[in-house]
Amino acid sequence: MSENFTPTIGIVQRTRKSPYFDATVRAGVKGFSVYNHMLMPIFYDSPQADYWHLINNVTMWDVAVERQVEITGPDAHTLVQYMTPRNLSKCKVGQCKYVPIIDENGGVLNDPVLLKLAENHYWLSLADSDILLYAKGLANGHGWDVEITEPDVSPLAIQGPNWLPVAQKLFGDWITKLRFFRFKEVELEGIPLIVARSGWSKQGGLELYLRDGQYGTKLWELVEAAGAEYGIKPATPSTIERIESGLLSYGNDMTIDENPYEVNLGKYCDLDQEADFIGKEALKKIVAKGITRAGVGLIIETDGEISNQEFWPILNDAGERVGKVTSAVYSPRLKKNIALAVVDSTYTAVDTQLKTETPTGQIYSVTVHKLPFI
Amino acid sequence: MSENFTPTIGIVQRTRKSPYFDATVRAGVKGFSVYNHMLMPIFYDSPQADYWHLINNVTMWDVAVERQVEITGPDAHTLVQYMTPRNLSKCKVGQCKYVPIIDENGGVLNDPVLLKLAENHYWLSLADSDILLYAKGLANGHGWDVEITEPDVSPLAIQGPNWLPVAQKLFGDWITKLRFFRFKEVELEGIPLIVARSGWSKQGGLELYLRDGQYGTKLWELVEAAGAEYGIKPATPSTIERIESGLLSYGNDMTIDENPYEVNLGKYCDLDQEADFIGKEALKKIVAKGITRAGVGLIIETDGEISNQEFWPILNDAGERVGKVTSAVYSPRLKKNIALAVVDSTYTAVDTQLKTETPTGQIYSVTVHKLPFI
Numbered sequence: 236m237s238e239n240f241t242p243t244i245g246i247v248q249r250t251r252k253s254p255y256f257d258a259t260v261r262a263g264v265k266g267f268s269v270y271n272h273m274l275m276p277i278f279y280d281s282p283q284a285d286y287w288h289l290i291n292n293v294t295m296w297d298v299a300v301e302r303q304v305e306i307t308g309p310d311a312h313t314l315v316q317y318m319t320p321r322n323l324s325k326c327k328v329g330q331c332k333y334v335p336i337i338d339e340n341g342g343v344l345n346d347p348v349l350l351k352l353a354e355n356h357y358w359l360s361l362a363d364s365d366i367l368l369y370a371k372g373l374a375n376g377h378g379w380d381v382e383i384t385e386p387d388v389s390p391l392a393i394q395g396p397n398w399l400p401v402a403q404k405l406f407g408d409w410i411t412k413l414r415f416f417r418f419k420e421v422e423l424e425g426i427p428l429i430v431a432r433s434g435w436s437k438q439g440g441l442e443l444y445l446r447d448g449q450y451g452t453k454l455w456e457l458v459e460a461a462g463a464e465y466g467i468k469p470a471t472p473s474t475i476e477r478i479e480s481g482l483l484s485y486g487n488d489m490t491i492d493e494n495p496y497e498v499n500l501g502k503y504c505d506l507d508q509e510a511d512f513i514g515k516e517a518l519k520k521i522v523a524k525g526i527t528r529a530g531v532g533l534i535i536e537t538d539g540e541i542s543n544q545e546f547w548p549i550l551n552d553a554g555e556r557v558g559k560v561t562s563a564v565y566s567p568r569l570k571k572n573i574a575l576a577v578v579d580s581t582y583t584a585v586d587t588q589l590k591t592e593t594p595t596g597q598i599y600s601v602t603v604h605k606l607p608f609i
Numbered sequence: 610m611s612e613n614f615t616p617t618i619g620i621v622q623r624t625r626k627s628p629y630f631d632a633t634v635r636a637g638v639k640g641f642s643v644y645n646h647m648l649m650p651i652f653y654d655s656p657q658a659d660y661w662h663l664i665n666n667v668t669m670w671d672v673a674v675e676r677q678v679e680i681t682g683p684d685a686h687t688l689v690q691y692m693t694p695r696n697l698s699k700c701k702v703g704q705c706k707y708v709p710i711i712d713e714n715g716g717v718l719n720d721p722v723l724l725k726l727a728e729n730h731y732w733l734s735l736a737d738s739d740i741l742l743y744a745k746g747l748a749n750g751h752g753w754d755v756e757i758t759e760p761d762v763s764p765l766a767i768q769g770p771n772w773l774p775v776a777q778k779l780f781g782d783w784i785t786k787l788r789f790f791r792f793k794e795v796e797l798e799g800i801p802l803i804v805a806r807s808g809w810s811k812q813g814g815l816e817l818y819l820r821d822g823q824y825g826t827k828l829w830e831l832v833e834a835a836g837a838e839y840g841i842k843p844a845t846p847s848t849i850e851r852i853e854s855g856l857l858s859y860g861n862d863m864t865i866d867e868n869p870y871e872v873n874l875g876k877y878c879d880l881d882q883e884a885d886f887i888g889k890e891a892l893k894k895i896v897a898k899g900i901t902r903a904g905v906g907l908i909i910e911t912d913g914e915i916s917n918q919e920f921w922p923i924l925n926d927a928g929e930r931v932g933k934v935t936s937a938v939y940s941p942r943l944k945k946n947i948a949l950a951v952v953d954s955t956y957t958a959v960d961t962q963l964k965t966e967t968p969t970g971q972i973y974s975v976t977v978h979k980l981p982f983i
Contacts, residue, residue: 242618244640245651248918248920249644249860250642252919268621277619364646368738369742369743369745374746374750375713376748487621544620561622562621562622
């Protein structure tokens with residue numbers, strides 16, 4: 236496909252504007268995707284300019300597309316535990332946990348961050364799939380006493396090494412004591428929020444879970460104002476930075492066709508825990524049989540700056556397909572083309588040499604690299 | 610938002626290219642949306658040019674985004690019946706049925722077309738939500754013996770008054786005997802298909818359910834060639850024609866916040882049937898209490914050619930909110946601005962006068978109109 240092919244995106248109610256949409260348009264957003272049935276900004280100046288500002292300074296992101304599934308009721312904990320192999324028995328109120336959601340076969344359906352707001356009161360902050368419907372189906376079938384809804388909650392992220400002074404200006408000094416993957420309910424000039432130390436980058440920062448969409452513009456402008464002296468800029472989750480950092484994207488680096496072990500999420504699976512969860516027997520069988528694939532990093536040996544729009548097959552010397560490139564990008568810090576991939580276990584050792592083929596038939600040599608890259 | 614704001618769409622594996630993607634790019638596609646985690650073409654020349662070609666001649670559409678949920682196994686019929694208030698007890702093999710899918714509260718989750726391929730072998734041809742996950746949750750919870758997958762099936766539609774000669778050229782004269790909302794399994798030059806008399810327009814035509822994505826380009830080219838002498842053109846589901854025709858779009862004209870009765874789908878609900886379905890008690894209570902809203906058509910009294918990107922509130926004379934515009938468009942055949950809406954029952958009589966307010970604060974008078982418009 237020509238590099239000059241820049242199709243536009245259609246906008247209707249179904250594609251849902253976020254509470255920050257108007258603010259992002261004023262801020263100069265130039266591209267969108269759709270994620271959880273909502274418009275997601277994907278770049279402002281350019282992917283590389285936005286990336287450098289994240290790496291060197293501080294950025295603010297409309298990530299309202301991280302929709303929540305809110306689960307309450309006497310069986311809320313039972314339902315939430317049932318959807319994930321992660322052991323939630325010690326999860327505290329005010330804590331976040333990264334939880335792979337799996338199906339009856341152990342296939343990954345989503346990889347949300349769980350927030351425990353209170354006993355039997357949870358949010359699942361979602362990647363791109365309708366876990367609300369999964370939860371509703373399970374609850375009805377198992378006869379669990381729960382309420383399951385998508386609340387009016389829309390995250391705004393502040394990410395980058397200078398996130399802390401911006402946060403202090405917004406919230407005060409208590410924010411310096413908020414531990415990683417913990418959150419707190421606060422009000423900011425009358426705006427109800429949950430503030431969490433989390434975010435889809437390794438550069439540090441917060442996610443502000445706005446709990447009333449009417450304040451979208453107001454919250455955006457407060458963050459913008461607080462960040463002005465630090466040079467805060469609007470940006471988006473950075474494809475470049477998150478691949479360098481080894482952060483997996485559901486729908487790209489893992490799908491329903493992979494189990495958690497095959498995408499390096501085995502450490503989140505407690506098969507010995509007392510609680511029941513869907514897919515427990517399936518995962519036990521999978522582990523007993525042996526894991527045959529795993530996630531790796533790759534250096535892609537080519538000049539220029541690559542990217543991919545779909546899986547690229549990975550081939551061994553005999554030309555057999557042994558894996559797939561899932562997310563590829565040029566890394567300005569490494570000055571190399573890099574990728575995340577899933578390959579057969581035989582080929583996962585660092586420095587293994589393989590090949591990949593692009594949709595236009597180009598063959599590149601690739602070398603297995605440790606994760607994260609940086 | 611400025612009319613010159615034409616943001617681009619980002620393409621990654623998560624947004625999944627359809628088997629027809631390359632063919633649509635060659636055919637000149639200019640815009641996409643994302644629907645069921647797949648790229649959906651939304652225009653070629655212009656929405657109005659594509660519309661006239663649908664109305665007057667024949668068009669071909671990449672609607673691969675109508676993903677299927679395939680359900681098989683001894684409890685397949687039980688599960689499928691459980692998800693919808695529609696009575697499926699008399700559904701025949703080879704038949705299509707339009708089936709609202711609802712949750713435990715009677716809220717609409719999707720409005721697929723069901724295809725019965727064999728006893729206990731169904732496809733649900735989806736609107737935009739992950740019913741696969743709903744089905745998996747229900748099946749696991751109820752302990753039903755089923756397999757639930759998303760098969761490699763991708764519909765290509767032929768729609769327009771001249772669909773029949775194109776179809777005869779492709780398939781032969783038997784196609785003239787295929788009844789509306791019936792389907793047949795066929796092979797076209799080695800390409801496995803299900804051919805259905807269906808499609809999201811009132812102009813007539815077929816949907817070719819391609820059962821092996823590697824043949825996407827080949828099938829597209831066969832249809833293009835067969836249609837050449839009839840002037841077939843690539844197009845997309847037409848926002849204009851489908852609103853004129855009163856066809857509802859899930860996520861626009863109905864959401865989880867509406868029950869079937871509130872969007873004129875009560876005729877698909879059999880509350881007296883013997884079979885159990887989720888939400889049966891909820892719908893009985895709703896009907897007993899009385900339906901308080903309904904779907905209507907509106908004429909919007911303004912010059913120019915309108916469209917909407919989100920709900921517009923509908924107000925009565927006292928300025929109270931009494932409904933919402935869901936899908937608005939200029940109708941070239943009626944030479945009027947029209948819309949689909951949901952309004953409180955007090956206001957559903959044809960010729961009722963109301964007002965609507967756009968996001969930029971403009972107030973238009975609106976008049977209730979019968980559905981369909983044409």
